[in-house]
Amino acid sequence: MNDVVAALGGIGLGDRLLTGPAALAAFSSDAQTAFQQRAIAVVVAETVGEVQAAVRVCHAAGVPFVARGSGTSLSGGSLPVEGGVLIALNRMNRVLRVDADTRTAVVEPGVINLDVTRAATPHGLYYAPDPSSQSICTIGGNIAFNSGGAHCLLHGMTSNHVLGVRVVLPDGELAELGGPSAETPGPDWTGLFCGSEGLFGIVVEATLRLMPVPEAVRTSLAVYDSLEAAGDAVAQIVRAGLLPVALEIMDALAIEAAEASVKPGYPPGATALLIVELEGERDVVDADAARLDALLTASGAREFLATEDLDERALIWKGRKAAFSAVGWLAPDYIVQDGVVPRTRLGEALVEIGRMSEESGIRVANVFHAGDGNLHPLILFDSAVPGELERAERLGGDILRLCIALGGSITGEHGVGIEKREYLPLMYAPDDLAAMRRLRDGVDPAGLANPGKMLAPEAA
Amino acid sequence: MTLVAASAADVREAVLSTDGPLLPVAGATKPALSTAQDTAATPLDVSALRGITSYDPAELTFTARAGTPVREAAAALAEHGQYLPFDPPLADAGATLGGAVAAGVSGSGAFRHGGVRDFIIGVRLVDGTGSLIAGGGQVVKNAAGFDLPKLMVGSAGRLGVLTELSFKVFPHPRATTTLSFEPLGRDAALATVARLARGPVALDALDVEPTPDGSRRILARIGGDPAALDARAVRLASYVEAPHERLAPDEETALWRDTGELRWAAPGALVARIPVTAPAIPMLDAFLAAHRAAARWTLGANAVWVAWPAELPPRELGDALAGLGLTAVALTGTGGPLLGARRGGAFAARVRGALDPDGRFAGADLA
Amino acid sequence: MRHALPMAQIGPQAEPMARAIGACVHCGFCLPSCPTYVELGEEMDSPRGRIILMKEALEGTIELEAALPHVDRCLGCLACVSACPSGVQYGELLTPFRAYAEPRRKRGVLERVQRRLVLQTLPYPRRLRLAARAARLARPVARVLPTSLATMLRLLPRELPAAQPLPHIVPAEGERRARVALLAGCAQQVLDPDITAAAIRVLARNGVEVVIPADQGCCGALASHTGAAAQARAHARATMAAFPRDVDAVITTAAGCGSGMQEYGTLLLGEPDHDDAAQFAGGVVDVCAFLAELGLREAPATRAPVTVAYQDACHLAHAQGVHSAPRQLLDAIVGVTLIEVPEAELCCGSAGTYNVEQPEIAAALGRRKAVNLSATGAHVVASGNIGCMTQISTHLSELGHDLPVLHTIQLLDRAYARTM
Numbered sequence A: 001m002n003d004v005v006a007a008l009g010g011i012g013l014g015d016r017l018l019t020g021p022a023a024l025a026a027f028s029s030d031a032q033t034a035f036q037q038r039a040i041a042v043v044v045a046e047t048v049g050e051v052q053a054a055v056r057v058c059h060a061a062g063v064p065f066v067a068r069g070s071g072t073s074l075s076g077g078s079l080p081v082e083g084g085v086l087i088a089l090n091r092m093n094r095v096l097r098v099d100a101d102t103r104t105a106v107v108e109p110g111v112i113n114l115d116v117t118r119a120a121t122p123h124g125l126y127y128a129p130d131p132s133s134q135s136i137c138t139i140g141g142n143i144a145f146n147s148g149g150a151h152c153l154l155h156g157m158t159s160n161h162v163l164g165v166r167v168v169l170p171d172g173e174l175a176e177l178g179g180p181s182a183e184t185p186g187p188d189w190t191g192l193f194c195g196s197e198g199l200f201g202i203v204v205e206a207t208l209r210l211m212p213v214p215e216a217v218r219t220s221l222a223v224y225d226s227l228e229a230a231g232d233a234v235a236q237i238v239r240a241g242l243l244p245v246a247l248e249i250m251d252a253l254a255i256e257a258a259e260a261s262v263k264p265g266y267p268p269g270a271t272a273l274l275i276v277e278l279e280g281e282r283d284v285v286d287a288d289a290a291r292l293d294a295l296l297t298a299s300g301a302r303e304f305l306a307t308e309d310l311d312e313r314a315l316i317w318k319g320r321k322a323a324f325s326a327v328g329w330l331a332p333d334y335i336v337q338d339g340v341v342p343r344t345r346l347g348e349a350l351v352e353i354g355r356m357s358e359e360s361g362i363r364v365a366n367v368f369h370a371g372d373g374n375l376h377p378l379i380l381f382d383s384a385v386p387g388e389l390e391r392a393e394r395l396g397g398d399i400l401r402l403c404i405a406l407g408g409s410i411t412g413e414h415g416v417g418i419e420k421r422e423y424l425p426l427m428y429a430p431d432d433l434a435a436m437r438r439l440r441d442g443v444d445p446a447g448l449a450n451p452g453k454m455l456a457p458e459a460a
Numbered sequence B: 001m002t003l004v005a006a007s008a009a010d011v012r013e014a015v016l017s018t019d020g021p022l023l024p025v026a027g028a029t030k031p032a033l034s035t036a037q038d039t040a041a042t043p044l045d046v047s048a049l050r051g052i053t054s055y056d057p058a059e060l061t062f063t064a065r066a067g068t069p070v071r072e073a074a075a076a077l078a079e080h081g082q083y084l085p086f087d088p089p090l091a092d093a094g095a096t097l098g099g100a101v102a103a104g105v106s107g108s109g110a111f112r113h114g115g116v117r118d119f120i121i122g123v124r125l126v127d128g129t130g131s132l133i134a135g136g137g138q139v140v141k142n143a144a145g146f147d148l149p150k151l152m153v154g155s156a157g158r159l160g161v162l163t164e165l166s167f168k169v170f171p172h173p174r175a176t177t178t179l180s181f182e183p184l185g186r187d188a189a190l191a192t193v194a195r196l197a198r199g200p201v202a203l204d205a206l207d208v209e210p211t212p213d214g215s216r217r218i219l220a221r222i223g224g225d226p227a228a229l230d231a232r233a234v235r236l237a238s239y240v241e242a243p244h245e246r247l248a249p250d251e252e253t254a255l256w257r258d259t260g261e262l263r264w265a266a267p268g269a270l271v272a273r274i275p276v277t278a279p280a281i282p283m284l285d286a287f288l289a290a291h292r293a294a295a296r297w298t299l300g301a302n303a304v305w306v307a308w309p310a311e312l313p314p315r316e317l318g319d320a321l322a323g324l325g326l327t328a329v330a331l332t333g334t335g336g337p338l339l340g341a342r343r344g345g346a347f348a349a350r351v352r353g354a355l356d357p358d359g360r361f362a363g364a365d366l367a
Numbered sequence C: 001m002r003h004a005l006p007m008a009q010i011g012p013q014a015e016p017m018a019r020a021i022g023a024c025v026h027c028g029f030c031l032p033s034c035p036t037y038v039e040l041g042e043e044m045d046s047p048r049g050r051i052i053l054m055k056e057a058l059e060g061t062i063e064l065e066a067a068l069p070h071v072d073r074c075l076g077c078l079a080c081v082s083a084c085p086s087g088v089q090y091g092e093l094l095t096p097f098r099a100y101a102e103p104r105r106k107r108g109v110l111e112r113v114q115r116r117l118v119l120q121t122l123p124y125p126r127r128l129r130l131a132a133r134a135a136r137l138a139r140p141v142a143r144v145l146p147t148s149l150a151t152m153l154r155l156l157p158r159e160l161p162a163a164q165p166l167p168h169i170v171p172a173e174g175e176r177r178a179r180v181a182l183l184a185g186c187a188q189q190v191l192d193p194d195i196t197a198a199a200i201r202v203l204a205r206n207g208v209e210v211v212i213p214a215d216q217g218c219c220g221a222l223a224s225h226t227g228a229a230a231q232a233r234a235h236a237r238a239t240m241a242a243f244p245r246d247v248d249a250v251i252t253t254a255a256g257c258g259s260g261m262q263e264y265g266t267l268l269l270g271e272p273d274h275d276d277a278a279q280f281a282g283g284v285v286d287v288c289a290f291l292a293e294l295g296l297r298e299a300p301a302t303r304a305p306v307t308v309a310y311q312d313a314c315h316l317a318h319a320q321g322v323h324s325a326p327r328q329l330l331d332a333i334v335g336v337t338l339i340e341v342p343e344a345e346l347c348c349g350s351a352g353t354y355n356v357e358q359p360e361i362a363a364a365l366g367r368r369k370a371v372n373l374s375a376t377g378a379h380v381v382a383s384g385n386i387g388c389m390t391q392i393s394t395h396l397s398e399l400g401h402d403l404p405v406l407h408t409i410q411l412l413d414r415a416y417a418r419t420m
């Protein structure tokens, strides 16, 4: 292990090779703090060459490594592995190019999601995927998890916006996948790399698709007396053939947390809130807005408002986007789940989660991407109370099993990481998993890139 | 000899029991993909793997066997006002869903919401080890496990035999209309396409067809609420400095159908699709013009369709593309499936090795 | 986040510290607003990282000395508090932690001398005057001094403005609308006495009677924010004793002092006079917040149109949550166009004694701020804290942009007097 550190010392990182106790402590988890692990060293990379050199050193020594962007993973994805090196990419944060004519941007992996849009705005363009963590999470992390966001309902996930990547494979070799075009000839290698959770190597550059800033954006906020009523409204909107960019629901507890935190000023006494956003061409938004308003009126909303004002819209979204961290106001600890159910079975899932929550005596706040059936149950507990952590984890597991039983998935956008790897076999058959392992072994025969994530270590 | 598979089990059986490489075929509408170039591969006919297995319109997703004709799926969707937004080509000619995915080629309509890769959500396939594997799922959002569905897009039957596919779909635009502009010179057309693509009017398709005198005709389609269509068409026209004609409804339907059926290409030509970006077009275009190969830009200048004259060797096209750092997916003619530069490097080779360790598929011409 | 602090061993301050640690969910939303993270890009120098380090140091899983360099680098700007969706009161962890660490840490001789020098000089107007005069003499030798001392000298103005004796009470003009007591500020009185004078004039003009307690000294904020808890408590008690209670508010014009005084409750946690301190702290209000709430009697007007870039003082915006009040006041001045500054939430690098203790980072942040400010094209920079004003104008002139940097209240005063 000291050999690796010594070898890393030889690649010219200077004080960007961190081995002190403070650094190792500060880098010992991502946003899922239930898991903690000290790396043996942290490499704060600034160039492709450094990433490559660090990976080569690890490969030569047979030492595992984990890539890290901003460490906002909610599933333990960027948790260091025992005896391994952590390669931090947050300082590779340059937007290399914005090409307005081809509507693309070329960025380093540590660029913060929102900074891509900031760089594109002067050209009338923006980067569509918008995880709630967009003010801090990196493009590299987004690619590894195929991150989504509220506006992915219409525009798709990260992988739908990544046209090409330059990657350092687990043995240090460079590969170029995809390119600047919206279409790829031959197998979609880029598509396979997206969502691979760091198991195929490290993204060192990405070509992203940009979209024109919509000329009209209209956000509606509807208040309901029950979660079911809000859910039904979603079904009606989808059935009517409208294509909102976002369809989000928050329940009473999530509203309470948001109000305690960023004070968006949601209508008081709401049991459920539905946020619907239409965007695009002026005439289209106007035409769709008329139909949407009629639908919302008919849907039994207690009240609803719609606004195109930038500040008002920002306030509506602020409450929604802060919801995860905001539950810190309600309970000392929380687990956020990320299961997906078919959107027509949302109501069923919510009722069942409510029942399970009551049964276990553990509170669950719900804020979710209703449009695509992606739940985010926030399981609230206090680890200082004996037994609560275990009950919360059990409830989390039950919710995932419920999602699978309803024909869904254990994760819509946060990735499997270390947290949900035991549940992957509930979703995929042994042959499916074996094929995934074969892919992993093919790309990384030594098993050094982020081992133990997504795929649980095989029983010996 | 052609093997025939009517079930996933048949496919497994075929993969496990065949010595030489296999190559799946269904609609045979894209012969450049379904015939191997360098090897005498055994065709495996999977067109009997047919039929929609589940479709809940409220869910906006469906699952079908890979040999299901695109036309059949489209008809089922149309009954509920839905469609395949990636607009797979050659539907009338008998293209199948599996073929559309394996080709990884979308149609003009994909300009609005994205291509095959943006709508496929689940796959089942038999890989080179003979195991039947599933990837993705049947819900629109899923980050669990490696994204096998995307890998299968463009895999040309060389990484596995697709048996079942799941897609998300969208509601069909309630009305459409198309503007056809008076031809422009190449550079003016390119600049106009860039302006339209970045402009506020959301287009369903943005194609540019060649005219006999070497000019370029821009074709732009919009769709949506019928109430807003006229105003939008007027606005769209204001972005182009050329007079336009608004096509009659049956005319526009015919135009896009013929485009998708590749009827603009001379019979016998090698039809290929070249993903590009606008800056690559002038050089490519000059080369193609010099060889009298018709070039049709599509997806807002993100791809070029080319009809390479039957009498010219495909290799010449491939070499030129390689020189430009471009790659074509050939659909008809010989010389496919890929012409020109290869992508994916060591990553591609390793993935292929993992899925087809013993070379059961005719994959040598892929990477 | 889970923790296992040895509560009893830490004492009464353990409670707020544990609360801050417990509320942190490690989401990282605070990172982009943290000046040291933005500059250094390493987790240990981020709010989230420091919370971990302080937690582990308190729990004993890392050495105190390992955590301290990173805690020392913290500007205490509290931008992380404004950014935090989870309500983490980072200041309630940082200040007690510094007090906890101070007696337990090893400091080198030079560091000790320097620290004593600063803590024994800045808060005492007469000593500061003397020091400044000495500094002027020392300027030629600054090049051979350790960077930190050199920086302190560099920031002291070449010429100090003349001391201005302060009245004890200034009556309200016209009908009296309120009665307040004003903290004159110690360093501020030496570096720029016009700020206090301007505040008095503007308050009086708006119908506020202003009491300026004669025997007031340093409020203790500087000591408190640097971990000198005993000195801070002594200053706090003296201040509380010096101030009358029969006023509507205790007004501060220096954001650092205001935030320090608003923390008296935490500072005296577990002390017999805690309740009194908490009550006193509750009555401390920044001059802009007070005026905005009261409402200006008449809108002042400048003689010519002027664009003003308002730069939040961290201890005003983040520590006291005073964000819109100064903007409202500036906006109310006829002739003023207010512009926002890029990266406004980022600290200018001044932060009390930070310039002295972390000169490199302070200078990098100062430069960054000056670049952002000059990019706005404003004629005047307004801010609400003397430390920031000094730092900003030093770095602006180093860039060759000698923009006037004024306290918000000075701008109001000048507009009223029509000297601007």
Ligand SMILES: Cc1cc2nc3c(=O)[nH]c(=O)nc-3n(C[C@H](O)[C@H](O)[C@H](O)COP(=O)(O)OP(=O)(O)OC[C@H]3O[C@@H](n4cnc5c(N)ncnc54)[C@H](O)[C@@H]3O)c2cc1C
Residues within 6 Å of the ligand: A030, A031, A066, A067, A068, A069, A070, A071, A072, A073, A074, A076, A077, A078, A089, A109, A110, A130, A131, A132, A133, A136, A137, A138, A139, A140, A141, A142, A143, A144, A145, A146, A147, A148, A149, A150, A197, A198, A201, A202, A203, A204, A324, A325, A413, A414, A450, A453, C026, C027, C028
């Ligand atoms: C409050 C909060 C809200 C969130 N909201 C959302 C949301 O709305 N939608 C959503 O999808 N997610 C959300 N997330 C989760 C998280 O922000 C995303 O997963 C994000 O993509 C992680 O980015 P990161 O830079 O922090 O990556 P990290 O956490 O550092 O890493 C994540 C994974 O990516 C790998 N990785 C990082 N960089 C690279 C690289 N260059 N190459 C290869 N692998 C790499 C790591 O090894 C790890 O497996 C949220 C998180 C928080 C804390």
Ligand code: SF4
Residues within 6 Å of the ligand: A325, A328, C023, C024, C025, C026, C027, C028, C029, C030, C031, C047, C048, C080, C083, C084, C085, C086, C087, C088
């Ligand atoms: S924003 Fe708040 S909760 Fe999140 S890491 Fe920072 S301090 Fe902790």
Ligand code: SF4
Residues within 6 Å of the ligand: C033, C034, C035, C036, C037, C046, C047, C050, C073, C074, C075, C076, C077, C078, C079, C080, C081, C090, C347
């Ligand atoms: S107080 Fe300022 S410098 Fe310190 S951690 Fe918070 S944001 Fe960073």
